[in-house]
Amino acid sequence: MTSPQSQPDDLYNEAVAAHGPALSRLARGYEINAEDCRDLLQEIHLALWRSFRTFDARCSLRTWVYRVAHNAAASHILRSRRMKSKTMISLEEIEEQGGIAAKDNTGQSIEQGQLLERLFALIQCLNPLDRQVILLYLEGMDAASIGEVTGITSSYAATKIHRIKTILANRFRNGGNHDKR
Amino acid sequence: MTNDNSTHELLNLWQSQEPQATSMSAKELRDASSKLEKRVFWRNSREYLGAAIVVASFGYYLYKFESALLRAGSALTIAGALFVAMYLYRKGAAETMAAGQQSNSCMEFYRMELVRQRDLLLSVWKWYLMPFVPGLGLFLLGMLQMVLRQPAAHLHYGVVALWFGFSFAFCAGIFAGVEWLNRKAAKALQKEIDALDQLHQTPEKTLDSPAL
Numbered sequence: 182m183t184s185p186q187s188q189p190d191d192l193y194n195e196a197v198a199a200h201g202p203a204l205s206r207l208a209r210g211y212e213i214n215a216e217d218c219r220d221l222l223q224e225i226h227l228a229l230w231r232s233f234r235t236f237d238a239r240c241s242l243r244t245w246v247y248r249v250a251h252n253a254a255a256s257h258i259l260r261s262r263r264m265k266s267k268t269m270i271s272l273e274e275i276e277e278q279g280g281i282a283a284k285d286n287t288g289q290s291i292e293q294g295q296l297l298e299r300l301f302a303l304i305q306c307l308n309p310l311d312r313q314v315i316l317l318y319l320e321g322m323d324a325a326s327i328g329e330v331t332g333i334t335s336s337y338a339a340t341k342i343h344r345i346k347t348i349l350a351n352r353f354r355n356g357g358n359h360d361k362r
Numbered sequence: 363m364t365n366d367n368s369t370h371e372l373l374n375l376w377q378s379q380e381p382q383a384t385s386m387s388a389k390e391l392r393d394a395s396s397k398l399e400k401r402v403f404w405r406n407s408r409e410y411l412g413a414a415i416v417v418a419s420f421g422y423y424l425y426k427f428e429s430a431l432l433r434a435g436s437a438l439t440i441a442g443a444l445f446v447a448m449y450l451y452r453k454g455a456a457e458t459m460a461a462g463q464q465s466n467s468c469m470e471f472y473r474m475e476l477v478r479q480r481d482l483l484l485s486v487w488k489w490y491l492m493p494f495v496p497g498l499g500l501f502l503l504g505m506l507q508m509v510l511r512q513p514a515a516h517l518h519y520g521v522v523a524l525w526f527g528f529s530f531a532f533c534a535g536i537f538a539g540v541e542w543l544n545r546k547a548a549k550a551l552q553k554e555i556d557a558l559d560q561l562h563q564t565p566e567k568t569l570d571s572p573a574l
Binding site: 190209218219223230240255293300320337346 | 382385466472
């Protein structure tokens with residue numbers, strides 16, 4: 182016989198087995214500082230573990246995991262934003278600045294570490310909704326899945342993905358080591 | 363290199379990052395849960411301690427002073443502090459219930475959080491400032507009355523008026539400053555709520571009619 186506790190625990194174990202590394206990357210997308218990132222990751226795992234007490238299977242496990250994780254992270258940055266008075270912008274605003282940023286990249290190839298650093302810097306300045314979209318996109322999700330997690334329509338998610346691709350191409354067009362090949 | 367190639371390689375780079383700890387054991391989760399509860403407990407304790415200090419100080423004035431105005435002011439300030447403590451206690455319970463909304467879609471959840479914070483900021487004057495206004499007002503009047511009853515008071519009316527005016531302006535200034543800052547922060551949150559509503563076309567209360 183299974184104890185009442187075992188089902189949430191089993192679901193949690195199943196979720197982290199499938200999405201644990203993605204949750205770790207998600208936490209980094211919200212908190213660049215190692216210590217803050219570790220705290221956030223712990224908050225996410227805790228929220229996830231607690232959430233399975235009410236898991237009703239109305240959506241897939243993956244959607245549930247990403248919703249809970251991003252919501253925990255959004256609460257976290259809302260709290261820290263009030264403390265640190267951070268300013269966040271949208272993908273549209275970044276796209277408008279695209280030309281200026283692209284100039285910085287011309288004529289030199291970027292190491293993979295630097296590339297990731299730049300990617301994190303880009304993610305860090307985004308408002309929560311756009312940050313959720315770009316992080317889900319980087320995990321390889323399509324517009325429909327992103328829409329399901331975030332609550333925006335899939336056509337709007339597709340528009341956002343298009344913007345993300347343009348921004349990434351502009352900002353990182355000289356890529357990493359692969360450019361040398 | 364094409365845009366698609368470049369973004370595809372970025373995706374690969376992103377997904378190949380070395381993960382941190384990818385899971386937590388049942389013990390770690392229970393420890394983290396109790397750490398979180400302790401943090402909430404200590405945060406609330408600080409507020410309750412503040413209320414206890416107010417109750418103790420004004421309890422002493424209530425006992426010490428004979429003036430009806432000072433005693434009424436002290437009693438009302440104590441009542442105000444108890445009201446704030448009770449409100450915080452009830453708000454803590456409501457926050458625990460809100461944790462059950464974590465599986466909503468991200469936009470729904472984020473909007474809910476923004477609305478909650480906006481309403482909290484807009485209601486600060488109601489539950490955190492207003493309860494102290496009658497008590498502190500009466501207490502200040504009581505102090506003024508006490509000073510004016512001193513034998514040599516008529517020689518120093520100017521100083522007394524200045525002191526009272528300064529004390530009143532200081533209290534009013536702090537209250538008004540807190541309220542102004544909160545309104546400013548609430549307006550910024552309202553802008554974000556409006557932007558989210560434009561995406562979803564769901565009508566929401568504006569700053570003029572908040573759900574308090």
